[in-house]
Amino acid sequence: MNVHSHxxxxxxxxxxxxxxxxxxxxxARTHNGWQDRPVSDDLLREALDIAKMGPTSANTSPxxxxxxxxxxxxxxxxxxxxxxxxxxxxxxxxxxxLGYDLKFYDHLPRLFPHxxxxxxxxxxxxxxxxxxxxxxxxxxxxxxxxxxxxxxDTGPMTGFDAGKVDAEFFAGETVKSNILVNxxxxxxxxxxxxxxxxxxxxxxxxx
Amino acid sequence: MNVHSHxxxxxxxxxxxxxxxxxxxxxARTHNGWQDRPVSDDLLREALDIAKMGPTSANTSPxxxxxxxxxxxxxxxxxxxxxxxxxxxxxxxxxxxLGYDLKFYDHLPRLFPHxxxxxxxxxxxxxxxxxxxxxxxxxxxxxxxxxxxxxxDTGPMTGFDAGKVDAEFFAGETVKSNILVNxxxxxxxxxxxxxxxxxxxxxxxxx
Numbered sequence: 001m002n003v004h005s006h007x008x009x010x011x012x013x014x015x016x017x018x019x020x021x022x023x024x025x026x027x028a029r030t031h032n033g034w035q036d037r038p039v040s041d042d043l044l045r046e047a048l049d050i051a052k053m054g055p056t057s058a059n060t061s062p063x064x065x066x067x068x069x070x071x072x073x074x075x076x077x078x079x080x081x082x083x084x085x086x087x088x089x090x091x092x093x094x095x096x097x098l099g100y101d102l103k104f105y106d107h108l109p110r111l112f113p114h115x116x117x118x119x120x121x122x123x124x125x126x127x128x129x130x131x132x133x134x135x136x137x138x139x140x141x142x143x144x145x146x147x148x149x150x151x152x153d154t155g156p157m158t159g160f161d162a163g164k165v166d167a168e169f170f171a172g173e174t175v176k177s178n179i180l181v182n183x184x185x186x187x188x189x190x191x192x193x194x195x196x197x198x199x200x201x202x203x204x205x206x207x
Numbered sequence: 208m209n210v211h212s213h214x215x216x217x218x219x220x221x222x223x224x225x226x227x228x229x230x231x232x233x234x235a236r237t238h239n240g241w242q243d244r245p246v247s248d249d250l251l252r253e254a255l256d257i258a259k260m261g262p263t264s265a266n267t268s269p270x271x272x273x274x275x276x277x278x279x280x281x282x283x284x285x286x287x288x289x290x291x292x293x294x295x296x297x298x299x300x301x302x303x304x305l306g307y308d309l310k311f312y313d314h315l316p317r318l319f320p321h322x323x324x325x326x327x328x329x330x331x332x333x334x335x336x337x338x339x340x341x342x343x344x345x346x347x348x349x350x351x352x353x354x355x356x357x358x359x360d361t362g363p364m365t366g367f368d369a370g371k372v373d374a375e376f377f378a379g380e381t382v383k384s385n386i387l388v389n390x391x392x393x394x395x396x397x398x399x400x401x402x403x404x405x406x407x408x409x410x411x412x413x414x
Contacts, residue, residue, distance in 0.1 A: 015357045016230055020223040024231075025260045025353065030377040040373075045407050052404045053232045055351065059402040065411040073414040110405060134344055134385070139346040141348020142232070146261065149228055151221045158341065172389065178341070195266040196318060197259045200252050204272040207280040207376075 024148050031153040031182070032088045033190025039093045039152065039183055047146045054142035056135040058120075059111045062104040063139035064175045066097040067183075076168050082159030085180075090184035092155065097165060098143065100136025102129055103174040133178070153186035156193045231355050238360040238389070239295045240397025246300045246390055253354045253363040257372065261340040261349035265327075266318045269311040270346035271382045273304040274390075283375050284387075289366030292387075297388035299362065303351065304372060307343025309336055340385070347386045360393035 015021070022028075044067050052061065068077050074090055077097070081089055089095050105121035105128060121128040144154050157180045165177040222228070251274050259268065275284050281297055284304070288296055296302050312328035313325075328335040347363070354361050354389060364387045372384040 017224070021257065022354055023223055024356065025257045025349070028260070028263045041413055044413065045411075048407055048411055050228065050232045052410070053235070054348070055237045055361075055363050059404075061405060061410075063410060069413055075293040101261045104277075105299065107405075111405075112403075114399075131365075133340075135342055137344040138348045138351075141261065141345045142352065144345075145349065145352050146232065149231065153374040154262075156262050158338075175247045179345075192321075195320075197266075198268060198314075198318075200255055203259070203268075203270060204252075204255055204274065206248055206251065206274040206276055 001123060014147065020149075023151075024145055026204055028148050029153075029186070029191050029194065030074050031155045031184070031186030031191065033187035034088075034153075034182070034184040037093070037185045039185075043150055043152065044094065044183070045098075047143065047150055047152070050149065051139060051143040051146035054139060056138060057131060058108065058115075060104050060108065060117075060131060060135050060137070061111055062100040062102075062132040062136040063100045063143070064101050064136075065130045065143075066099075066169050068095045068097060069093070069108050078164070080161040080164035081180075082157075085159050088155060089157070089165070091143055093184040094182075096143075096181045096183060097169055097177055098136070098140045098179045098181060099166075099175040099177045100132040101173075101175050102132050104128070104132050104135075132176075136178055140181070144181060147181070147183060151185075152183055155182035155186075156180070157182070227356075230358075235355050236360075236393070236398050236401065238362045238391070238393030238398065240394035241295075241299050241360075241389070241391040242394055244300070246392075250357055250359065251301065251303075251390070254350065254357055254359070258346060258350040258353035259364060260318045260369055261346060263345060263409055264338060265275060265312075265315065265322075267311050267315070267324075267342050268346070269307040269309075269339040269343040270350070271306045271308050271343075272350075273306075275302045276300070276306060277368050284372065287368040287371035287375065288387075289364075292364050292366050296360060296364070296387070296389055300391040301389075303350075303388045303390060304376055304384055305343070305386045306373075306377060306382040306384045307339040307348045308380075308382050309339050311335070311339050311342075313350045339383075339399065343385055347388070351388060354388070354390060359390055362389035363387070364392075365388070
């Protein structure tokens with residue numbers, strides 16, 4: 001079960017190098033324009049294989065993904081997009097539809113074999129839906145950073161008609177769309193200025 | 208406004224080194240036991256300063272954090288914890304209460320000055336609450352990975368009574384608690400076996 005070996009001794013607790021921190025967080029930006037440079041299926045697969053290792057409640061892992069790459073599939077997505085998101089999405093090499101499975105709990109006998117976790121959710125649809133949404137959204141955060149870790153740029157979007165996306169891409173399934181992410185190699189000339197962030201004191205305290 | 212300079216030329220699109228990928232995702236684990244090794248306030252501040260650079264819808268940035276470090280504050284948190292989370296939380300050097308501010312939109316004239324984004328949310332409380340929850344949860348994902356990037360270990364938990372936490376730590380505020388994260392240097396001897404993950408084909412498709 002322990003698919004990755006671990007050292008018996010405590011690790012040093014060192015930080016990752018400054019260049020990686022910059023690539024993941026500090027200098028990374030949400031992109032609106034894209035270089036004419038393809039993104040391989042292998043890289044998309046690797047990003048998801050990395051992101052899925054991030055923690056979720058009871059290993060519920062509700063994230064589900066449709067990578068929209070073909071022109072035909074992009075045309076199916078287009079009517080659901082907010083007007084300001086159409087051009088950049090149609091131009092992106094790939095757009096990931098990130099959703100969450102409301103029936104994630106049917107997989108828990110395999111994903112969380114230590115306890116009867118399925119019973120915590122089956123028949124409690126409100127709790128199950130909230131758990132799917134919360135953990136599926138956490139996994140979107142992991143996925144954005146996994147893409148960046150592989151050298152890709154991202155353009156996450158919440159401005160779209162989820163009902164239309166669900167009808168077009170998840171008909172007959174128990175998956176709900178959550179966030180879209182354009183994926184490619186960004187064009188720095190089309191970046192907007194960096195928006196400000198809060199100071200630590202404005203949003204946090206130590207008690 | 209552009210607080211970080213960017214090269215004019217497209218970047219190389221390289222991946223971060225394997226050791227960093229391992230520390231962030233592949234080999235990183237949710238910890239249940241903690242070394243007797245302190246975590247400085249400076250490191251907590253730095254983790255949040257890194258995490259806050261991750262993207263949110265219209266830069267809404269709803270995440271709010273209480274770092275529970277003192278024994279007195281831990282005792283205030285204790286009655287809200289699920290039984291299985293008590294011992295490891297009381298033993299952790301720090302427990303972060305990660306919440307989201309329902310009134311995040313009052314800050315948008317500063318955080319998103321390009322448009323009247325406050326008007327999208329004010330008076331539309333259901334949309335505002337969903338936006339706060341979605342983006343505050345995305346920011347928890349960034350925060351967990353920022354802590355790991357600095358060499359810290361994490362133990363995220365959703366098993367707690369949010370009403371009790373809100374009454375104790377956010378009384379009179381517009382903040383709702385979302386996820387708790389124990390923070391420290393983990394004891395590898397107390398790790399549970401790694402739980403399985405889905406294959407790519409089970410959760411994703413390319414269209």
